[in-house]
Amino acid sequence: MSDYIVLVKQVPDVSQITDNAFDPETGTLVRTRLASVINELDTQALAFANRMRQDSNDRTGKIICLSMGPPMAEEVLRYGLGRAADIAILLTDRALGGADTWATANPLAFAVRKIVKEILKNDSDYYVITGMQSVDGDTAQVPPQIAEELSLPCIAYATKAEFKNGRFELTRIISGGSQVVAPKKLPVIITVAKYEYPLFATFAATRRASKVQVIRWGAADINAVHIGVTGSKTSVIRVFPPGKTSRKCRQLHDVKDLAAMIIESSKGGDDKTAQKGDGQKRKYVLPAKRANKFDRSFEGTEKENEDYRLLADTLKQLGIKDVTQIDDAAQERILAAVGQRFHKKALEDMIEGFKFTEPTFKKGEVWVVAEHKDGAVHPATFELVGKARELADSLATKVGVVAAGYQLEPMAKELIAAGADNIYIIEDKLLRVFDPTAHRKAIADAINAYWPQIVLYAATPQGRMLAPMVSYRVGCGLTADCTGLDIRDSSRKGDIGFLLQTRPALGGNVMATIRTKSSRSQMATARPGVMKRLPPDYSKTGKVIRHKVELSQNDVSLEIIKTETAGGGVNFNADVIVSGGKGMQSRDNYDRLLGALCQALSKKLQTQVERGASRAAVEQGFIERAHQVGQTGTSIGPKLYVALGISGAIQHMIGVANTETIVAINSDPSAPIFKQCDYYFVGAIEDTIPSLVQALE
Numbered sequence: 144m145s146d147y148i149v150l151v152k153q154v155p156d157v158s159q160i161t162d163n164a165f166d167p168e169t170g171t172l173v174r175t176r177l178a179s180v181i182n183e184l185d186t187q188a189l190a191f192a193n194r195m196r197q198d199s200n201d202r203t204g205k206i207i208c209l210s211m212g213p214p215m216a217e218e219v220l221r222y223g224l225g226r227a228a229d230i231a232i233l234l235t236d237r238a239l240g241g242a243d244t245w246a247t248a249n250p251l252a253f254a255v256r257k258i259v260k261e262i263l264k265n266d267s268d269y270y271v272i273t274g275m276q277s278v279d280g281d282t283a284q285v286p287p288q289i290a291e292e293l294s295l296p297c298i299a300y301a302t303k304a305e306f307k308n309g310r311f312e313l314t315r316i317i318s319g320g321s322q323v324v325a326p327k328k329l330p331v332i333i334t335v336a337k338y339e340y341p342l343f344a345t346f347a348a349t350r351r352a353s354k355v356q357v358i359r360w361g362a363a364d365i366n367a368v369h370i371g372v373t374g375s376k377t378s379v380i381r382v383f384p385p386g387k388t389s390r391k392c393r394q395l396h397d398v399k400d401l402a403a404m405i406i407e408s409s410k411g412g413d414d415k416t417a418q419k420g421d422g423q424k425r426k427y428v429l430p431a432k433r434a435n436k437f438d439r440s441f442e443g444t445e446k447e448n449e450d451y452r453l454l455a456d457t458l459k460q461l462g463i464k465d466v467t468q469i470d471d472a473a474q475e476r477i478l479a480a481v482g483q484r485f486h487k488k489a490l491e492d493m494i495e496g497f498k499f500t501e502p503t504f505k506k507g508e509v510w511v512v513a514e515h516k517d518g519a520v521h522p523a524t525f526e527l528v529g530k531a532r533e534l535a536d537s538l539a540t541k542v543g544v545v546a547a548g549y550q551l552e553p554m555a556k557e558l559i560a561a562g563a564d565n566i567y568i569i570e571d572k573l574l575r576v577f578d579p580t581a582h583r584k585a586i587a588d589a590i591n592a593y594w595p596q597i598v599l600y601a602a603t604p605q606g607r608m609l610a611p612m613v614s615y616r617v618g619c620g621l622t623a624d625c626t627g628l629d630i631r632d633s634s635r636k637g638d639i640g641f642l643l644q645t646r647p648a649l650g651g652n653v654m655a656t657i658r659t660k661s662s663r664s665q666m667a668t669a670r671p672g673v674m675k676r677l678p679p680d681y682s683k684t685g686k687v688i689r690h691k692v693e694l695s696q697n698d699v700s701l702e703i704i705k706t707e708t709a710g711g712g713v714n715f716n717a718d719v720i721v722s723g724g725k726g727m728q729s730r731d732n733y734d735r736l737l738g739a740l741c742q743a744l745s746k747k748l749q750t751q752v753e754r755g756a757s758r759a760a761v762e763q764g765f766i767e768r769a770h771q772v773g774q775t776g777t778s779i780g781p782k783l784y785v786a787l788g789i790s791g792a793i794q795h796m797i798g799v800a801n802t803e804t805i806v807a808i809n810s811d812p813s814a815p816i817f818k819q820c821d822y823y824f825v826g827a828i829e830d831t832i833p834s835l836v837q838a839l840e
């Protein structure tokens with residue numbers, strides 16, 4: 144008999160965000176102006192658990208819904224009780240508020256421990272099931288962190304569970320395809336990425352739900368170690384509205400105009416390949432290496448930068464060249480010169496801060512955790528090496544790449560040419576294929592041995608699962624899905640050369656800048672397609688360092704039953720790519736309509752036009768997986784990208800970020816892609832494409 148602990152979260156309803164939800168003064172989101180709802184993926188997790196219980200033909204297994212949040216989060220537990228849950232537990236306490244993912248995972252893991260001890264009577268035959276991520280945080284970090292705290296395996300991004308021969312086989316999304324796996328033993332944590340069978344409330348269950356008492360636990364009941372703001376290992380420095388897209392978002396009303404514009408755009412020249420969201424142009428230099436010792440132009444906020452600029456100007460005017468010259472009398476003169484701008488205490492802090500010139504996170508290297516398969520390095524790893532090179536040069540340190548696997552040495556040459564200095568190789572037959580538990584042990588062991596000051600992972604499905612486990616294991620904070628990484632100082636606090644991590648949150652409605660605290664190393668995952676790969680330099684030299692980690696079969700948590708990934712034969716280097724989404728509606732439409740458009744474009748432009756697809760189109764069987772564009776497909780950067788019947792999900796748009804011109808055709812006038820493209824046309828593909836083909840001809 145298996146039991147199911149389902150984690151559910153109450154979140155702001157980000158689908159209802161209007162301009163009214165933003166504070167007009169600060170531009171930040173006022174969360175109280177949004178309704179609260181259950182996190183959609185958690186409803187899918189509950190349906191997933193219910194289906195598992197049904198399919199295993201085991202009606203005695205309990206479903207226990209667990210939530211952490213304010214007292215009003217009881218609503219989402221009643222949702223669970225009204226559908227499938229037998230027991231509901233709310234972890235609620237002011238002390239738990241303001242937590243980052245680390246201080247969320249820790250008390251939730253302790254609550255799971257208490258459930259197992261007191262309700263499941265220490266029976267280990269259970270599953271923890273949760274949505275892959277919540278719409279407010281979008282990090283996907285909490286479940287793998289809980290897995291790490293409880294020493295459980297984690298199967299992330301599950302889309303299907305099949306009961307076969309007395310056990311469950313789970314299908315999950317992986318980079319470039321999907322994989323069927325089974326946990327070698329229970330318990331296990333499963334995160335659900337998509338489950339399309341909704342769970343409806345029944346009359347009897349709804350009646351029961353209104354009567355059943357929701358169990359309430361406070362922080363003292365679970366004895367968690369890291370809770371609330373003080374237990375967090377990251378802190379948000381700034382929240383701000385996302386910059387306006389650099390895309391034109393222009394609607395075209397006439398198919399002839401659309402055809403003319405497509406021809407014009409295919410010529411290229413409208414270079415959008417600059418590092419979006421990573422806009423800081425000036426290169427950070429450590430204070431010790433700056434020409435002017437009073438130059439503090441890389442402070443955390445613009446206000447702090449201005450204060451330091453004013454102070455530097457004033458010191459120059461007063462002829463002060465060294466911090467030791469700033470005695471009490473000099474301080475009085477500075478204060479008189481700057482007027483009301485800062486107080487005496489602030490000035491004292493700034494003067495004290497001038498004494499700090501070396502990085503706070505010591506002299507460790509900047510590391511990238513390599514993602515690779517069958518001897519080929521994932522393109523996102525090369526992009527991160529490019530970023531790591533920039534960060535390491537600023538911090539006057541080296542770039543290290545750590546790779547766990549088997550027979551890895553041939554990869555080293557390419558990684559060194561891409562900008563790495565040292566390649567740390569952990570080889571073992573047990574690491575031949577990616578197993579989250581074995582790989583996190585290997586990578587964490589290397590970090591513990593060398594302590595880099597920064598560790599970057601690609602925000603691919605693999606990286607988003609591995610990074611939370613590794614960072615939790617080594618006791619460091621982690622920021623997910625960064626689109627900007629910059630080095631900054633907070634001189635007044637004596638904090639030099641730390642990593643500012645900027646990421647979209649709340650479904651991309653706000654941007655948050657985050658920094659690491661109470662950690663020995665700063666860790667972040669970064670979105671593929673955002674950072675820039677450096678041109679390879681094969682004359683560059685580097686070192687290969689072998690790191691040995693003791694591994695046994697006990698470290699491998701999953702049995703891999705089947706892996707389905709894209710084959711080759713697709714030329715995504717073509718200048719023009721036309722992709723079809725679920726809106727193509729059938730394979731026949733995809734072949735006929737998209738095929739006709741590709742042919743007409745190829746003839747008109749005298750260039751190869753490649754076919755692409757969204758993941759949904761691939762899943763519908765419109766075309767083979769090798770053609771999938773996006774986060775788990777291929778990231779592309781053609782001159783012209785034409786998206787037909789594609790909604791514009793973030794996982795798709797990440798893959799086309801480096802495209803020069805994006806054209807979208809969609810029948811829905813409010814399709815999200817229209818806010819992320821250059822030109823769009825509202826119309827059904829069945830009507831629009833034949834006339835577009837005619838216009839091109």
Ligand SMILES: Cc1cc2nc3c(=O)[nH]c(=O)nc-3n(C[C@H](O)[C@H](O)[C@H](O)COP(=O)(O)OP(=O)(O)OC[C@H]3O[C@@H](n4cnc5c(N)ncnc54)[C@H](O)[C@@H]3O)c2cc1C
Nearest residue numbers: 724725726757758759773774775776788790795810827828
């Ligand atoms: C971990 C993870 C990784 C993922 N990786 C990827 C990835 O790499 N690539 C990817 O694409 N997705 C990926 N996804 C899936 C992604 O979230 C979306 O579900 C997917 O991109 C949606 O594809 P779509 O736009 O074709 O379908 P939908 O979102 O269903 O949109 C279909 C669109 O077609 C329009 N339409 C319908 N009928 C017509 C018509 N007759 N004429 C014109 N328009 C019409 C609709 O208005 C709608 O906008 C991933 C998801 C997860 C969880």
